[in-house]
Amino acid sequence: MPTFVYMTRCDGCGHCVDICPSDIMHIDTTYRRAYNIEPNMCWECYSCVKACPQNAIDCRGYADFAPLGHSVRALREEEKGTISWKIKFRDGREKDFVSPIRTTPWGSIKSPADYAAPSQEAMESQELAHEPDALHIDMLPALTPDQLKKGVV
Amino acid sequence: MGLFSRRKTVHVDSDILVIGGGMAGCGATYESRYWGRDLKIVCVEKANIERSGAVAQGLYAINCYMGMQWDENQPEDHVRYARNDLMGLVREDLGYDIARHVDATVHKFEEWGLPIMRDPETGRYQREGKWQIMIHGESYKPIVAEAARKAATEVYNRIMVTHLLMDKTKANRVAGAVGFNVRTGDFYVFRAKAVIVGAGGASHIFKPRAVGEGMGRTWYAPWSSASAYALPIEVGAKMTQMENRIVLTRFKDGYGPVGAYFLHLKTYTENVNGEEYESTWYEDTKALVGDYIDRHPVPTCLRNHAILKEVAAGRGPIRMVTKEAFQDPHKETVGWENFLGMTIGQAVVWASQNIDPKEINPELTTSEPYVMGSHATCSGAWASGPEDYAPSEYQWGYNRMMTVDGLFGAGDTIGGTAHKFSSGSFTEGRIAAKAAVKYVNDLSSEQPQVSEAEYQNLEEIVFQPMENYQVGRNEIVAGTVSPSYLLPIHGLQRLEKIMDEYVGGISTNYMTNEWSLKRGLELLGMLKEDMKNIGAEDLHQLQRTWELDHRLTASFSVAHHTLFREETRWPGYYYRGDHMKLDDDNWHCFTLSRYDRHSGDWEMEKAPVYHIVD
Ligand SMILES: Cc1cc2nc3c(=O)[nH]c(=O)nc-3n(C[C@H](O)[C@H](O)[C@H](O)COP(=O)(O)OP(=O)(O)OC[C@H]3O[C@@H](n4cnc5c(N)ncnc54)[C@H](O)[C@@H]3O)c2cc1C
Ligand code: SF4
Ligand code: SF4
Numbered sequence: 001m002p003t004f005v006y007m008t009r010c011d012g013c014g015h016c017v018d019i020c021p022s023d024i025m026h027i028d029t030t031y032r033r034a035y036n037i038e039p040n041m042c043w044e045c046y047s048c049v050k051a052c053p054q055n056a057i058d059c060r061g062y063a064d065f066a067p068l069g070h071s072v073r074a075l076r077e078e079e080k081g082t083i084s085w086k087i088k089f090r091d092g093r094e095k096d097f098v099s100p101i102r103t104t105p106w107g108s109i110k111s112p113a114d115y116a117a118p119s120q121e122a123m124e125s126q127e128l129a130h131e132p133d134a135l136h137i138d139m140l141p142a143l144t145p146d147q148l149k150k151g152v153v
Numbered sequence: 154m155g156l157f158s159r160r161k162t163v164h165v166d167s168d169i170l171v172i173g174g175g176m177a178g179c180g181a182t183y184e185s186r187y188w189g190r191d192l193k194i195v196c197v198e199k200a201n202i203e204r205s206g207a208v209a210q211g212l213y214a215i216n217c218y219m220g221m222q223w224d225e226n227q228p229e230d231h232v233r234y235a236r237n238d239l240m241g242l243v244r245e246d247l248g249y250d251i252a253r254h255v256d257a258t259v260h261k262f263e264e265w266g267l268p269i270m271r272d273p274e275t276g277r278y279q280r281e282g283k284w285q286i287m288i289h290g291e292s293y294k295p296i297v298a299e300a301a302r303k304a305a306t307e308v309y310n311r312i313m314v315t316h317l318l319m320d321k322t323k324a325n326r327v328a329g330a331v332g333f334n335v336r337t338g339d340f341y342v343f344r345a346k347a348v349i350v351g352a353g354g355a356s357h358i359f360k361p362r363a364v365g366e367g368m369g370r371t372w373y374a375p376w377s378s379a380s381a382y383a384l385p386i387e388v389g390a391k392m393t394q395m396e397n398r399i400v401l402t403r404f405k406d407g408y409g410p411v412g413a414y415f416l417h418l419k420t421y422t423e424n425v426n427g428e429e430y431e432s433t434w435y436e437d438t439k440a441l442v443g444d445y446i447d448r449h450p451v452p453t454c455l456r457n458h459a460i461l462k463e464v465a466a467g468r469g470p471i472r473m474v475t476k477e478a479f480q481d482p483h484k485e486t487v488g489w490e491n492f493l494g495m496t497i498g499q500a501v502v503w504a505s506q507n508i509d510p511k512e513i514n515p516e517l518t519t520s521e522p523y524v525m526g527s528h529a530t531c532s533g534a535w536a537s538g539p540e541d542y543a544p545s546e547y548q549w550g551y552n553r554m555m556t557v558d559g560l561f562g563a564g565d566t567i568g569g570t571a572h573k574f575s576s577g578s579f580t581e582g583r584i585a586a587k588a589a590v591k592y593v594n595d596l597s598s599e600q601p602q603v604s605e606a607e608y609q610n611l612e613e614i615v616f617q618p619m620e621n622y623q624v625g626r627n628e629i630v631a632g633t634v635s636p637s638y639l640l641p642i643h644g645l646q647r648l649e650k651i652m653d654e655y656v657g658g659i660s661t662n663y664m665t666n667e668w669s670l671k672r673g674l675e676l677l678g679m680l681k682e683d684m685k686n687i688g689a690e691d692l693h694q695l696q697r698t699w700e701l702d703h704r705l706t707a708s709f710s711v712a713h714h715t716l717f718r719e720e721t722r723w724p725g726y727y728y729r730g731d732h733m734k735l736d737d738d739n740w741h742c743f744t745l746s747r748y749d750r751h752s753g754d755w756e757m758e759k760a761p762v763y764h765i766v767d
Contacts, residue, residue, distance in 0.1 A: 020200070021204055021209045023311075023335060023696060040367070041368075041375050042369045043209070043210070043376070045204070045210035047209055051204075062363065062367030062498075063366045064363055064364075064365035064366050065363065066406075066501060066505035066506070067505050070505035072500050074493075083291045087489070087500055088504060089504045089505075089507050090505055090506070099291060099493070102292050103267070105266075106299070107299065109296070109299045109300045112304050123188060123587075123590075126541050128187075128580075128583050129183070129188070129587075134261055135257045136221070136256065140253060140254070141227065142541055142542060143229075147766055148542065148764065149764060149766045151741075151763075
């Protein structure tokens with residue numbers, strides 16, 4: 001299902017252009033609206049669909065194996081912390097799903113620089129940031145060199 | 154050059170340069186800041202780190218979590234599991250290292266806001282299988298990207314990195330990278346004391362099953378363009394296990410995941426007559442691989458092998474029996490959300506073809522091969538191991554440093570460490586970053602020296618395809634056929650056809666042999682010559698050109714490795730028709746390659762395997 005854009009809904013804001021990992025949502029210079037310039041390099045990842053404030057982007061299943069008449073719509077609501085899906089089959093059956101997307105406020109992650117600076121001793125140990133606390137066990141496990149032997153197992 | 158006189162050259166200096174802001178790159182960026190408070194940390198990404206890499210559309214499971222806090226698994230267990238699945242060959246020192254740290258990563262993800270499902274009875278994370286936990290991961294990538302953005306001094310999005318730069322005063326030391334901005338066309342010269350490559354795996358090396366509008370519906374993302382391999386290969390870093398490409402058994406056409414179906418929903422497969430088929434091929438497989446077939450769980454490649462044999466015997470397609478499980482509404486929800494969370498395209502295929510798994514047992518297929526280092530496969534760069542226990546043959550410097558000084562890697566980039574997945578890739582990025590900070594501290598004030606002549610020469614090379622197009626375009630009236638240039642898509646399709654037909658793709662049922670590999674290499678050589686004549690119409694096509702170039706470099710490596718290993722180690726991933734059996738006497742080892750860009754030669758060697766002794 002490569003994406004396509006509805007002419008009457010798109011206002012040319014460019015969010016889809018910014019987000020597409022494949023760099024295939026571009027603004028058409030005549031119409032000043034977005035379109036998919038390379039449908040055969042679309043992963044149908046829905047990143048653009050989720051990012052479009054106008055809900056102007058939809059997908060039509062890849063022509064070489066998806067018969068017409070279906071639709072899979074997504075509504076991602078950051079404030080509510082959910083994503084909602086509506087799946088419509090070619091024969092009209094429908095299925096709806098809702099999932100949470102995040103449990104904390106957007107932007108709330110602390111910079112690693114906001115934690116106390118690590119000691120030189122920690123730097124020389126094998127521990128990574130926030131260890132051993134973040135492991136939820138007392139100590140970082142380790143092997144001893146003699147536990148690794150050349151050969152066939 | 155006149156055509157691009159408005160193009161700027163932008164210089165960016167840093168202590169640590171992270172190339173690729175996917176799972177590994179975000180982990181590396183975060184950890185670099187934790188240990189290097191005063192360092193300048195730059196992350197450069199060809200897309201937008203908010204939604205880039207293999208996790209762009211989200212994931213529904215974290216496939217690497219020990220659960221040491223509940224004594225569910227220990228790192229040793231994971232090493233044995235990965236070793237078993239890869240038919241005896243993994244870098245156990247590296248694998249153990251990831252496994253011992255990965256729980257801390259996952260706990261951090263949860264603290265940052267990633268919804269991890271919990272078992273209502275035990276309160277523990279909901280297990281999908283022994284190693285997998287279930288998540289609502291639609292925003293997995295945006296969450297991880299937020300952590301990386303908070304840590305980085307600067308993030309540069311939409312810059313396609315094309316080459317690494319080497320130090321002009323010290324042989325074999327990296328000094329930075331160059332690339333171009335896909336929007337403005339500016340040329341970027343990054344100078345750095347240490348470079349961490351986290352540029353993901355490779356799709357579109359082998360011809361995909363869908364070649365029309367659906368060619369982008371590969372299992373691994375179409376933007377996984379092998380930069381992780383090409384960048385280090387070009388500067389002489391050693392690669393390992395590049396022959397170990399992976400073939401995935403997935404739902405037909407959409408390549409929707411099967412993990413939750415097998416492990417959590419307890420669905421199972423059968424042939425077209427409704428029969429169990431794996432036992433039919435037990436003796437046949439045993440004759441090829443010996444007692445590896447008796448190991449538990451059965452290695453992924455051998456399960457593919459049974460499917461390929463059963464289909465060849467005329468009893469395909471193999472189907473997933475979902476009708477029973479899907480009567481349970483909870484399981485039905487999990488089944489669908491699993492797709493919506495990580496492979497939406499499969500939901501589209503089923504909706505379009507009226508496939509409701511409650512009523513129809515859906516078809517499975519085996520995918521085209523992919524090259525990557527983080528799944529049930531371990532292609533990638535040869536890296537130094539952890540200081541505290543790695544054998545001396547695996548230790549020549551800092552943890553996760555490649556055989557080029559100052560050049561580190563993580564995730565799909567690093568070879569020998571299968572089954573790290575998203576959480577393990579992020580963790581490996583953290584491991585590499587701490588080592589890179591140490592490396593930078595040890596260098597103290599010593600600055601990397603880049604040669605102006607070198608990057609100016611690269612600038613010409615990088616933009617040449619646009620010149621080719623501008624000039625050649627005037628020769629023809631219209632259309633895509635020119636006598637003087639090829640478009641990037643033409644080159645890509647040629648590459649895919651060569652790899653498919655000569656190096657073990659779908660059209661030969663993953664079969665190859667010495668003659669085919671040598672012929673494949675000849676044809677790849679001609680494609681390499683033709684790369685000088687690629688025409689790029691615009692900056693987007695210029696990005697496609699360099700992605701193709703990287704895929705081609707990685708393909709050479711895959712073909713050389715496949716030729717070198719004279720056995721069939723992983724039936725079901727590929728077959729050497731002239732050496733159909735697994736041969737532990739001669740090939741219980743890693744394959745290593747080194748490319749010399751001056752002579753164009755590939756040197757191959759074997760490296761020993763070390764196992765954890767029980
Ligand atoms: C369909 C699917 C299902 C999966 N399911 C699971 C699962 O259930 N659980 C799990 O744990 N894992 C799963 N994985 C695996 C997981 O996604 C990978 O293991 C992980 O993303 C690898 O991390 P990485 O950083 O190496 O690569 P990526 O995350 O792909 O990151 C690579 C980054 O490098 C950038 N890049 C590439 N080339 C360049 C360049 N030349 N210049 C600049 N930037 C560049 C890319 O844009 C990207 O951002 C799945 C993957 C797929 C595709
Ligand atoms: S995000 Fe939506 S409205 Fe904005 S340019 Fe894209 S399609 Fe148009
Ligand atoms: S679905 Fe994904 S790949 Fe396709 S256009 Fe949208 S963002 Fe790009």
